[in-house]
Amino acid sequence: MSEMPLQVLPPLTALRSFEAAARHGSFSRAADELCVTHGAVSRQVRVLEDWAGVALFDRVGKRVVLTNVGRRFSDKVSSAFGDIAAAARTLRADTNSTRVLTLNILPTFAMRWLLPRLSKFQFAHPQIELRLVTSDQPLERIAPGLFDVAVRRQSALEPGEFRTGIIFTEDELPVCSPAFAEAHPVRQAAEIKSLPLLVADTRAGSWDRWFAAAGESSVSNDAAFRRFDHFYLALQAAIDGLGFALGPLPLIEEDLAQGRLVAPLSGPKLSAVPYCWAVRSSETEDPAVTQFITWLEEEALNFRRSR
Amino acid sequence: MSEMPLQVLPPLTALRSFEAAARHGSFSRAADELCVTHGAVSRQVRVLEDWAGVALFDRVGKRVVLTNVGRRFSDKVSSAFGDIAAAARTLRADTNSTRVLTLNILPTFAMRWLLPRLSKFQFAHPQIELRLVTSDQPLERIAPGLFDVAVRRQSALEPGEFRTGIIFTEDELPVCSPAFAEAHPVRQAAEIKSLPLLVADTRAGSWDRWFAAAGESSVSNDAAFRRFDHFYLALQAAIDGLGFALGPLPLIEEDLAQGRLVAPLSGPKLSAVPYCWAVRSSETEDPAVTQFITWLEEEALNFRRSR
DNA sequence: CCTTCTTGTGAGTTAAACTCACATATGTCT
DNA sequence: AGACATATGTGAGTTTAACTCACAAGAAGG
Structure with a gap:
């Protein structure tokens, strides 16, 4: 065939580093997430910028800020990586009989409210395995695919990258x-x-x-x-x-x-600012996620009634 | 933070090889597209299958056939790679003042009908640069992002992976x-x-x-x-x-x-089977693509009227 | 001025990715 | 039945992309 395959995908290792750096706004934090040195991230971002022929970050002193094209590009890449991560999780789940939900919860909420109640959820849903990560990291900085449900305190319930619901106020x-x-x-x-x-x-x-x-x-x-x-x-x-x-x-x-x-x-x-659950808007409806949120809201309602 | 980043993305080099192999139904053809040996593709597919803990291809003698989970997974990955390729193309286009459309055309149609007319299109749209690839490879085997508009002869206009329209019949x-x-x-x-x-x-x-x-x-x-x-x-x-x-x-x-x-x-x-234009259904509406297809259909209409 | 945190990069190291060459399986043709 | 073509699998060795280490440099904060 008179046909030349183009290099239509950018270098993928560079893309992964770029996406993490864009999400964190920091090469060092991206390096932490990817388990490499900040030098590796710096080089990979440079590889991608050379490939694209355009700057993706502005260097402000020793800090980096996404350019406009960098922001638009990273949004697309993040979304695509999220889709791949979700598909990969489903692929791997096919080999297991239980569904693993990863929860990313504020430490205080986890310690003082959720942990004492989690056995109720487990008992009611033995086929769902929960994996609890405590963190107060901003959600938009967490890699797509790294949690299923998060709990944060936030005051605005604006539509956007995350769907949210109030658990209770304080x-x-x-x-x-x-x-x-x-x-x-x-x-x-x-x-x-x-x-x-x-x-x-x-x-x-x-x-x-x-x-x-x-x-x-x-x-x-x-x-x-x-x-x-x-x-x-x-x-x-x-x-x-x-x-x-x-x-x-x-x-x-x-x-x-x-x-x-x-x-x-x-x-x-x-x-004070209310506790809210949050899931990524882009993720398709997952029955296990729905079951967990339903349980969470019912527990909160029961909790408020018993005050 | 008490938090462990998960390896949520599969190994990306393996993913790229797998996607190409899935699309071609052949490790050898995937190797040709990626400019590596078939041994490299074979190893990368094995890496991904080990990572996922599940077979993605059935080996039928010395041929490979996607498993059901492999098919579902490759569809998701192809779509995500298509999104990344499109975003990358847009990123690179930002550095140019012209839009490059890649056309993937049946050789005979290109030689005997399209080429004699392309100067009309160029004259009318000087800000759109055309890149012509001749091929009769099935469209679903071509990597996402490798063409903007294709021409093939096909009899069915079913909705699916591609949007199509008749140019003319023969x-x-x-x-x-x-x-x-x-x-x-x-x-x-x-x-x-x-x-x-x-x-x-x-x-x-x-x-x-x-x-x-x-x-x-x-x-x-x-x-x-x-x-x-x-x-x-x-x-x-x-x-x-x-x-x-x-x-x-x-x-x-x-x-x-x-x-x-x-x-x-x-x-x-x-x-005979009619000539049709085709674009990938998943790609967002691109003004240049729309302009080209509009021109193509007008030329075909004029051509039929002049017979 | 010192400390801390961040990115950039030269030089060297590591290991992932790849090639080469051969083995093996299947289908086609004579 | 044998030769040939085409496909995948893999041992062994090579290549090079990716990385680390160590240091430099810029900015902010105390």
Whole structure:
């Protein structure tokens, strides 16, 4: 045949590195995800840019920012890789009798609400195997195909890359252990400014908002704050009598009921960003995913009713 | 983060080899397309089957046939690779001021109908560059992204992987040069069985069908047939006085009008499979493709009116 | 000014990908 | 039945793409 096959697909290793870098906005983070050095990602992106004859990233100092064509191209590639990942997962699932759902859950939500209930789901759906990953990474930075259902706190339910639904909302109020309350008898918001205040990096600014809602100025001495990586650590510290934490109802309702925590202050309950489930919009309806979300929403409804 | 990136994408080099092999139904043809040896394709398919834990091809002797899961998987991968190829083409086109359309055309149609007219299209659309590939390879075997518009002869216009439209239909009748007719004065179909009959591999069986339509038995002596790879070679041989060919109107109308060919027999005009244009259904609407097809259909309409 | 984090790249290493050559299976033709 | 053609499978060796290592350089933050 008088015919010349074209190289219509770009170099695929380069494409994979590019897509991860685009999604993370960082060569270093992409390298972490792909288990290579940042130098490998840098070179692969360069290979793709040479092949395409166009810059895909602008170099801003030592940071990279996607160009407009880079953004459009990476969106298409991400979508295609997502399709391939989904097809590959289905292919591999054909060899197993159970369906594995990968859940990507905020650590505090996992520790204090989901894990105690997961056995109910497993019992009801023995043919679905759950794999739990805890993370607070932004969802749009997670590779397509790396999770089936995620839980994040978010305020906007706009249509977009993800379909979402509210699980429940939270109110935050200061709590401490009974022993701590007895040792520091306080009633007014202004009074706790001099006491240790426990805060999680993942909820930065929440104390400032609480004081503002109580009509108080912010705490000026940062030394009063004890910082923790995750909120469940801060909560555990409060239970252990290390100070006040802003406890989120309903997650701490059980602790209040059991007397592990008390809420001695008369200040306001601060509305917080609701917990939501999320799935990628592009993924086709999966019965196991639907079953899990249905169960999640029913558990949340039952939970709200029992408060 | 307490998080382990999964290897959600299969090995991409293996995937590329698998997709080509699936599309061709042959490791050897896939190797030709990818410019590697068949051994490389064989190994890559094995890598993918090991990764997936499932057979993607059944080995039937020394031939391979896709399994059911292999078929489903390859359809998804082909589609995704098509999306990537299209996005890559758009990416590269951004660096050029002209749009390149790749046409994949049957050789005879290209030689005798399209090429003489392409200058009209170029003149009307100077911002669209045409790249002509001649081939009679089945379209479903051609890699996604390797052509924008194809021309093939096909009888069914079923919805499927390709959108198609009729360009024109053909009638076939025996023709020869005037010199040959003078040297062999014949009038009835039966009389030409003893004369050299020119046939193209791509139109095998057409003489049998013509004799049947004329109420005659087939030519029993195969030695009477002179075979050519392509039909335009057979036609050129007829013009050169080497025998009778089954000439397709309207492609030979100009030759008849100019006296290069004559049709001395009184036998039937045999309806043949129509010429059709085809584009992949999955590809998004491209203005250049639409413009080309509109022009093609207008030229065909004008051509039919002028007969 | 020092530290931290990020990307870029020269030089060298690793291993994935490939070729070569031969074996084997099947179909076709004489 | 044997020769030939075409296809895939694979051992052994080669090639080179991909990668690591180590360092340089730019920017931000304390």
